[in-house]
């Protein structure tokens with residue numbers, strides 16, 4: 267079979283992949299995106315909050331926005347509550363991903379759906395398996411792996427975002443509209459937290475936590491209990507209208523460039539190791555990856571790709587590494603939950619203090 271050539275092959279049409287496609291196509295590249303799903307953004311696996319500046323930067327309209335959010339409330343088991351400004355939007359995540367892909371399509375990017383990147387041959391060709399059974403061989407000059415937390419592309423680079431946090435979520439009817447998100451911290455939620463994010467007349471109520479060596483209860487049972495507790499407060503009502511879940515990387519890779527392969531978004535562990543938020547960094551790093559890939563092709567110099575590592579590390583490295591270090595301390599000292607939680611959750615002032623010597 268004769269391989270199909272392209273300048274840049276992007277694996278995954280999530281926020282990182284489509285953003286990479288847009289920036290590369292703007293530089294005149296011939297871009298092919300392969301996505302294993304039949305429909306972009308479906309099913310949704312997300313609590314659907316994005317920070318406000320992202321919408322301004324993207325110039326993609328607001329067709330996917332459900333409502334505004336002004337603040338985030340962090341709540342401890344004894345009821346202690348603190349608030350911080352968190353201007354942002356609750357979105358229809360499927361529409362958000364589809365809007366980004368539409369932008370790329372308009373710039374001439376080719377999309378192949380129901381198409382899974384299965385393997386990379388010794389010649390550097392990528393074997394794509396279509397759901398219907400056909401196989402395509404792609405011969406790209408550069409590959410961008412934007413294939414999420416279980417990145418196949420990362421495995422071709424002999425790296426992986428091993429450290430993954432499982433998260434599950436229900437959609438429930440919200441009794442009274444809210445303009446803030448709520449985060450619930452508890453010693454029961456090992457290395458994670460529960461959330462209630464308002465989405466118009468409904469709310470996304472979920473739980474993300476690390477697997478404990480000796481779990482007392484599974485994540486699903488804890489979510490049911492958490493929902494029950496929120497129901498008793500009168501914030502939500504009725505039975506779940508839907509459910510979803512997924513994995514969140516909690517450890518950023520040191521570098522995201524390997525030969526002619528760049529990793530972006532969850533594939534590179536670009537989600538925030540404490541909050542799990544990853545849409546903003548996926549879009550930003552995806553754009554950078556697409557831009558540097560185009561530059562390297564134009565100048566016929568793969569060495570240029572290292573500038574991608576410099577740029578994303580300059581912009582996000584400090585924040586991600588700090589959060590990763592906080593996570594390490596938090597997981598190690600979880601038994602002392604009351605003493606450590608304020609310095610390990612972004613909603614508290616203590617998070618921004620330097621580490622105390624006993625935290626090192």
Ligand SMILES: Cc1cc2nc3c(=O)[nH]c(=O)nc-3n(C[C@H](O)[C@H](O)[C@H](O)COP(=O)(O)OP(=O)(O)OC[C@H]3O[C@@H](n4cnc5c(N)ncnc54)[C@H](O)[C@@H]3O)c2cc1C
Pocket residue numbers: 277278279280281282283300301302303307311312313314315316381382383384412413414415416417418433434435472510511512513514530531532533537542543544545546548
């Ligand atoms: C339950 C949950 C709630 C979350 N809530 C939030 C939130 O409120 N706000 C926030 O900012 N972040 C949130 N996140 C994190 C956020 O969803 C991710 O950080 C973000 O989706 C990363 O984008 P991405 O493009 O890197 O990866 P993804 O969105 O995962 O996209 C990867 C794409 O690659 C495709 N793919 C995978 N393997 C292959 C393959 N071999 N071949 C072809 N295609 C492939 C997948 O089908 C997918 O479409 C949440 C995550 C979870 C699990």
